[in-house]
Amino acid sequence: MRIAVCLKQVVTREWHVRVNASGTWVRDDEASWGMNEPDGCALEAALRLKDAHGSEVVAISAGPARVTQVLREALGRGADRAVHVTGDDLASGDAFTVAAALADAVRGVAPDLVLTGLQSDDQGFAQVGGVLAERTGMAHATIIVGIEVGDGRVRVKRELEGGWFQWVTLPLPAVLTIQSGIHQLRYATLKGIMAAKKKPIDVVSAPARPEGGPGVRVLSVAVPTRAKQIRLIDGAPAEAARELVRALREDARVLGPGDGAGVSAHTVEPGA
Amino acid sequence: MIVLVAEPHAGRASRASLEALAAAQTMRAPITVVLLGDGADAAARDLAAADGVVDVVVLDHERLHAYAADAWIAALAAFLCDTAPSHVVFAHTYQTRDYVPRLAARLDRALVTDCTGVSPIDGGAAATFTRPMFQGKTQATVALDGPAPHLVTIQIGAFRADAVRMASTPAPVRVIAAAVDAADIHQQVEPPFREAKQAVDLTRADRIVAAGRGVGSQDGLTTAAELASALGAELAASRPVCDAGWLPMDRQIGSSGQTVAPRLYVALGVSGAIQHIVGMKGSQTIVAINKDADAPIFEVADYGIVGDLFEIVPAIVAALK
Numbered sequence: 001m002r003i004a005v006c007l008k009q010v011v012t013r014e015w016h017v018r019v020n021a022s023g024t025w026v027r028d029d030e031a032s033w034g035m036n037e038p039d040g041c042a043l044e045a046a047l048r049l050k051d052a053h054g055s056e057v058v059a060i061s062a063g064p065a066r067v068t069q070v071l072r073e074a075l076g077r078g079a080d081r082a083v084h085v086t087g088d089d090l091a092s093g094d095a096f097t098v099a100a101a102l103a104d105a106v107r108g109v110a111p112d113l114v115l116t117g118l119q120s121d122d123q124g125f126a127q128v129g130g131v132l133a134e135r136t137g138m139a140h141a142t143i144i145v146g147i148e149v150g151d152g153r154v155r156v157k158r159e160l161e162g163g164w165f166q167w168v169t170l171p172l173p174a175v176l177t178i179q180s181g182i183h184q185l186r187y188a189t190l191k192g193i194m195a196a197k198k199k200p201i202d203v204v205s206a207p208a209r210p211e212g213g214p215g216v217r218v219l220s221v222a223v224p225t226r227a228k229q230i231r232l233i234d235g236a237p238a239e240a241a242r243e244l245v246r247a248l249r250e251d252a253r254v255l256g257p258g259d260g261a262g263v264s265a266h267t268v269e270p271g272a
Numbered sequence: 273m274i275v276l277v278a279e280p281h282a283g284r285a286s287r288a289s290l291e292a293l294a295a296a297q298t299m300r301a302p303i304t305v306v307l308l309g310d311g312a313d314a315a316a317r318d319l320a321a322a323d324g325v326v327d328v329v330v331l332d333h334e335r336l337h338a339y340a341a342d343a344w345i346a347a348l349a350a351f352l353c354d355t356a357p358s359h360v361v362f363a364h365t366y367q368t369r370d371y372v373p374r375l376a377a378r379l380d381r382a383l384v385t386d387c388t389g390v391s392p393i394d395g396g397a398a399a400t401f402t403r404p405m406f407q408g409k410t411q412a413t414v415a416l417d418g419p420a421p422h423l424v425t426i427q428i429g430a431f432r433a434d435a436v437r438m439a440s441t442p443a444p445v446r447v448i449a450a451a452v453d454a455a456d457i458h459q460q461v462e463p464p465f466r467e468a469k470q471a472v473d474l475t476r477a478d479r480i481v482a483a484g485r486g487v488g489s490q491d492g493l494t495t496a497a498e499l500a501s502a503l504g505a506e507l508a509a510s511r512p513v514c515d516a517g518w519l520p521m522d523r524q525i526g527s528s529g530q531t532v533a534p535r536l537y538v539a540l541g542v543s544g545a546i547q548h549i550v551g552m553k554g555s556q557t558i559v560a561i562n563k564d565a566d567a568p569i570f571e572v573a574d575y576g577i578v579g580d581l582f583e584i585v586p587a588i589v590a591a592l593k
Contacts, residue, residue: 013543016566017409026406095373095383118369123405125385130373139458140341142370159528160464161366163521168340169460179528181515214382214418219400224411224571232576240577241587244559247575252557254479254536259503259592 001055001149003046004109006102006116006128007074008036009067009091013121023220025092035070038117042178044185045147046115047078053149056080058109062090062101062206075196076188082199083109087206094216095127101206102128103135108204111173113154118143118177125216129177139170142177273326274301275357275421277348278319279367280311285318288363290433292426293322295387296361297437300396302326305443306351308336308344308450316445323437331450335457341371342457349378350451357421358397364425376423382416383423386546388430403427408546408568428527429550472506472522479505479536482525482552484569485512486541486562486581493518495585496540502589505536510548526551540581544569561585 011017011031018027035043046057059074061067062085071082085101087093093101106114114136119126126142133140145165146157155169159179188196231247233240248255276296278289285293285307296303304327305319312330320328331351335343344367352360362368364386376383388411389402398415401424405412416422474480481500487493493513500507507523514524525532526548533554540561542548545568552558553572560573561581570576577584 011406013407017406019410026410096377099377121407124407125383126369127373127376127383127385130371131377134374134377140374141459143366158370159366161527163466163529164464165467166464167462169462171458180511184516212418214376214380215416216382216384217415217417219413219415221405221410221412223409223566224404224568228572228574230570230573230576232570232578237579237583237587238590240579241584241591244575244577244588245591248536248557248559252536252574254557255503255592 001049001053001113002058002109002111003049003055003113003115004058004060004106004111005039005043005046005074005079006106006114006132007039007043007059007061007070008117008120008122009033009061009063009070010036010120010122013037017223019221019223023222025218025221028091033066033069035073036117036120036122038119038121038178038180040117040185041180042115042117043074043077043079045178047186049113049147049149050078058083058111060085060102060105060109062087062098062105064088064091068201071201072196073188075199076193077186078192080199082201084201084203085206086203090206092218094123095125095131096213096215097209099128099131099135100209102132104207105204106132106136113149113172114138114175115178116175118179129175133175136175139174140176141168141170141174143179144176145179145181147176273355273357274299274303275352275355275360276303276305277360277362278305278307278315279363279365280307280309280315283311283314285315286363286365287433288365288428289319290436291428291431292361292363293319294431294433294435295390295426297322297324298390299359299392299399301358304329304355304357306331306348308347309339310337313447317442320442320445321438323439325439325443328443328445330445330447332447333450333452335452335454336450338461338463339367340457340459340461341374342459343452344371345375345378346452346456347450348375351448352379352421359399360421360423362423362425364427368425372423372425379421381421381423382418383425384414384416385425386427387424388427390424404546408544408549409566427546429553467521474506474508474523474525474530474532477506477532477534479503480508480525480532480534480552480555481505481538481540482508482510482542483513483519483540484510484542484548486543487513487518488541490518492582495582498589499538499540499585502592503536503538505538508532510542510545539569539573540585542569543567544572
């Protein structure tokens with residue numbers, strides 16, 4: 001079985017997001033970059049299938065030259081080879097643009113299964129999986145937390161809202177979008193990183209985008225204004241803590257004067 | 273004309289559908305409501321009485337009872353080709369996340385997801401939309417390009433269900449045979465189930481202390497547990513903490529966990545991704561403690577302390593004594 005994993009490089013969660021001078025995008029020339037977290041879960045799911053079934057895992061990423069970082073990372077963790085779809089406008093492109101770029105590469109790889117994260121940490125459209133499935137004519141299912149591969153089909157556990165789940169069976173080839181938490185992620189080992197240097201990264205160009213087609217155009221980006229009037233409490237920890245407790249008792253009136261006194265045992269054990 | 277695609281829930285229009293209807297009403301165009309799935313007939317009557325709704329259509333087919341993405345896509349693609357609306361509005365639910373992107377691709381029409389605001393322009397013929405980007409750290413205004421219809425999903429909680437305006441005369445409800453071919457449906461679905469019984473009902477808690485990924489480790493949770501104990505609060509967590517196995521899944525707050533509204537909610541090291549916010553923003557008083565001053569959790573908090581929770585939380589526990 002061959003599994004393609006679509007990985008997006010996004011600004012890291014730790015990066016302090018700053019809007020550019022024209023208010024049209026973030027200042028991503030100053031950003032730090034990493035693998036989109038849900039895509040990391042998709043990669044791990046693919047590597048587990050490889051461990052169990054001996055599958056070939058092909059990592060695919062669409063974007064400028066810097067996205068080879070996430071492809072090298074995937075190769076280091078155990079992917080067999082990689083495809084880099086190049087195009088400078090892919091990083092901030094909408095879902096149709098990215099899915100079109102990935103669809104060409106996916107067709108070239110001809111996988112039985114395509115895995116990707118359920119959404120990206122940057123624009124967060126949560127669209128690429130479904131659009132990619134349509135463009136490649138594959139079956140699809142989304143927000144997946146479990147995968148059982150059978151003969152010519154795959155049975156997947158879909159997460160629904162409010163703690164509900166559902167099993168869905170799809171014919172192969174199929175596109176699955178993976179929910180976080182499906183597995184504990186493995187790290188690239190030193191041996192894996194050394195081996196990754198010998199693994200191939202094919203480079204292909206993204207298809208030209210047709211004029212006048214459907215798309216989402218970002219007009220402006222801003223740091224949101226606060227919905228509520230927040231009171232930020234400054235000062236040294238002890239001082240700030242005393243003021244918070246006073247405010248909760250006297251201003252918000254959500255604590256009684258005796259609350260907290262004399263209680264010492266934990267009510268809940270972590271990990272219980 | 274706008275099409276609103278609604279989801280029935282237990283024989284009524286789902287709350288999320290009503291919120292999406294409230295969003296559609298702000299676009300000041302006549303609305304056709306479309307329903308699919310079990311209970312669609314009954315839910316149709318809830319929506320027919322809303323102001324601006326001129327037509328309610330139930331798409332009926334034996335393959336439109338239990339949800340399967342391909343059936344929903346086939347039925348709606350055929351219906352939308354016949355009706356030619358300017359916009360198609362959905363609630364941003366797990367179900368629409370599953371089928372709407374593929375529907376948009378099949379129609380080759382633009383889709384914007386997870387919108388929190390709608391601004392009609394040109395007298396309602398077009399609109400711009402606001403939505404979060406970069407984990408809620410920024411808000412973007414976007415326009416949709418290409419021919420109509422434009423597809424839009426509305427974030428849960430962004431509009432109020434009780435803001436739906438009602439009309440004096442309900443719109444007619446029609447049942448239409450849907451164009452679904454069983455051969456087009458690739459998903460074989462099994463009945464929904466719950467994993468284990470929900471052992472903890474956080475919805476009844478008066479006070480909650482929630483730990484986010486900022487607690488760093490299972491050991492870090494001890495700090496959160498000490499505060500919960502001192503406050504007589506239930507201990508809860510955001511998804512990453514439960515994913516990591518530091519707390520059981522039934523203590524998760526957010527769109528994939530429980531939705532709570534206690535009198536006091538203390539968020540420790542919770543960044544405030546929208547999936548978490550939707551589960552707790554109805555809380556009466558929200559306290560956020562986070563080292564990242566830009567964390568979106570501070571947007572919904574009443575009190576905030578920017579700093580190291582491992583210094584601040586023990587100080588709060590001490591101050592409570």
